[in-house]
Amino acid sequence: MLRMNALAPAVAGLALALSSGAAIAQQAKDVKVDYEALVAELKNSFSEKGLAKLDRFDQSEMQKACSKADAGAELPSDVAARITKEAMASVKPPADGNYLGDWKAGEKVAQNGRGLQFSDTAKTVNGGNCYACHQMTKAEISYGNIGPSLYQYGKLRGNSKEIVEYTWNKIYNSHAYMPCSNMPRFGAAGILTEQQLKDVMALLLDPKSPVNDDSVKP
Amino acid sequence: MKDMRMAAACMGFAALLAGQPAVAAEDTAQGIAQYREMLSDGNPAELIEMTGEDLWKEKRGPKNASLEQCDLGEGPGVLKGAYAHLPRYFKDVDQVMDLETRLVHCMVKLQGFTAEEVTKKPFAGAGQDSTDIESLVAYVVAQSRGMEIAVPQGHPKEREAFARGREIFYFRGGPYDFSCASCHSRDNQRIRLQDLPNLTKPEPARAAFSTWPAYRVSQGALRTMQWRLNDCFRQQRMPVLKYGSQASIDLTVYLGVNANGGAMDAPALKR
Numbered sequence A: 001m002l003r004m005n006a007l008a009p010a011v012a013g014l015a016l017a018l019s020s021g022a023a024i025a026q027q028a029k030d031v032k033v034d035y036e037a038l039v040a041e042l043k044n045s046f047s048e049k050g051l052a053k054l055d056r057f058d059q060s061e062m063q064k065a066c067s068k069a070d071a072g073a074e075l076p077s078d079v080a081a082r083i084t085k086e087a088m089a090s091v092k093p094p095a096d097g098n099y100l101g102d103w104k105a106g107e108k109v110a111q112n113g114r115g116l117q118f119s120d121t122a123k124t125v126n127g128g129n130c131y132a133c134h135q136m137t138k139a140e141i142s143y144g145n146i147g148p149s150l151y152q153y154g155k156l157r158g159n160s161k162e163i164v165e166y167t168w169n170k171i172y173n174s175h176a177y178m179p180c181s182n183m184p185r186f187g188a189a190g191i192l193t194e195q196q197l198k199d200v201m202a203l204l205l206d207p208k209s210p211v212n213d214d215s216v217k218p
Numbered sequence B: 001m002k003d004m005r006m007a008a009a010c011m012g013f014a015a016l017l018a019g020q021p022a023v024a025a026e027d028t029a030q031g032i033a034q035y036r037e038m039l040s041d042g043n044p045a046e047l048i049e050m051t052g053e054d055l056w057k058e059k060r061g062p063k064n065a066s067l068e069q070c071d072l073g074e075g076p077g078v079l080k081g082a083y084a085h086l087p088r089y090f091k092d093v094d095q096v097m098d099l100e101t102r103l104v105h106c107m108v109k110l111q112g113f114t115a116e117e118v119t120k121k122p123f124a125g126a127g128q129d130s131t132d133i134e135s136l137v138a139y140v141v142a143q144s145r146g147m148e149i150a151v152p153q154g155h156p157k158e159r160e161a162f163a164r165g166r167e168i169f170y171f172r173g174g175p176y177d178f179s180c181a182s183c184h185s186r187d188n189q190r191i192r193l194q195d196l197p198n199l200t201k202p203e204p205a206r207a208a209f210s211t212w213p214a215y216r217v218s219q220g221a222l223r224t225m226q227w228r229l230n231d232c233f234r235q236q237r238m239p240v241l242k243y244g245s246q247a248s249i250d251l252t253v254y255l256g257v258n259a260n261g262g263a264m265d266a267p268a269l270k271r
Helices: A002-019 A021-030 A035-045 A061-070 A077-090 A103-111 A153-157 A161-172 A194-205 B002-018 B025-038 B045-057 B099-109 B115-119 B132-142 B156-169 B202-209 B225-235 B246-258
Strands: B088-090 B095-097 B189-191 B194-196 B214-216 B221-223 B268-270
Touching: A035 B156, A035 B246, A061 A077, A103 A194, A153 A194, A161 A194, B045 B132, B045 B214, B088 B156, B095 B099, B095 B156, B095 B246, B099 B115, B099 B132, B099 B225, B115 B132, B132 B221, B156 B246, B202 B246, B221 B225, B225 B246
Parallel strands: B214 B268
Antiparallel strands: B088 B095, B189 B194, B214 B221
16 A cells, blocks of 8 residues: 555656657657667568569668768767768769750740659659758749758849859759758759759749749740 | 539639739639638538448449448547548557548458559549549548547557657758758748648648548549659659558658647638
8 A cells, every 4th residue: 555655656657748749859869779770670561563672771871870860869979061062072063064054945844844753654754852841933833842942042142153063063962061951962863864953953043034033934 | 402502613713813913912813712601501522432332332343341330530430530540550450540541441351352452553544433442531531520630649659650650751862952841841831832731730730631532623533642752752853652552651650640730621722
């Protein structure tokens, strides 16, 4: 009886602690998850289809470090520096030195969310799906907000050599400027072709594009 | 009468959507809210729940047995509150199961079906009749309406599932470097006009978890939690999530525990 009485407040206290999110998070950290076992579990839990193979669970150093950082761990400064350095090294400037394509084609790339899903095929033309996360033109009001607004991108920044190259690099491999960016590496990961990248560049930087001129219909 | 009312509501909704090519975000949200209100006493999921109830009680399979002795964690045949406490550890199989894997387990053990035939086509196509498993899910889930979500963490295997589920939530991979967290770990984010709940915080996690499964108006089908995860992974550019896989259960435990304390309100009605 004495023991029960002594235990009761402890049990009540534990129940209270367990019900809070912080306690649950702490509890999760107390359980060690073996990395190799987790990757094996993921590979056992999915089946390959079309372009989507199981090697998509083989993380690069960047993906592994950024997963940890997203989950609340600190990103070590040397790892962060390596990610940005390697990202910058992965960027290929346009072969002909011409960064700007056709903004009309770029608008199509920005609207298109297809590509590299298990429901797509090798013939699917990949999109950039820019509008999923960014505001771009005034006319398109169905835009997301995970990334910053790019409305009037070129009008606000001009198209100096520095801005043009920065923009190309950012789209090609966003980690070049921000380790663990949420934005896909559209050039480095082979999502968009060089021509598509140029066309998106034109959408952002051409003064005659609907991003920079409201009177132009996209 | 109910069907007519539903048809009228659907037409109204279609008109709302088709009215202008560029519908403002608020108008769309208002349209959906209005549509929900019109259907508030007539969610199409109710018909699927009724089919599920028949399937639960009907003697079926090689063993010609019903599912009425199926133990979903609250004891054989107890449905009330069962879904609000799932996924959970089941001693008879010594593993953590979600509702869908447990239903498959019961259909195999009690009715004599093979797991392969039960899970061959777990999800109905758009506009098709619900599959048996979807109907059963709708029926069972509805018996937890209004009940507090309390996904247990008492057993070590439940805690391990949560810890793995959390790792999977943050696991970045594939050509787009996406994880669940890419879209679901910050407040007030949207893809296009679609709101993305922050599933790491109790309030939005509760709002999300408590309203799945749901009848998806745009697909004319009832969608389960397994379907929800499968379609998220498609958008992450991952391969196809296997029905009832360990990763699917671990992730559901993580999402469920984050939602603990919320009140179940499913099957819900969504866009």
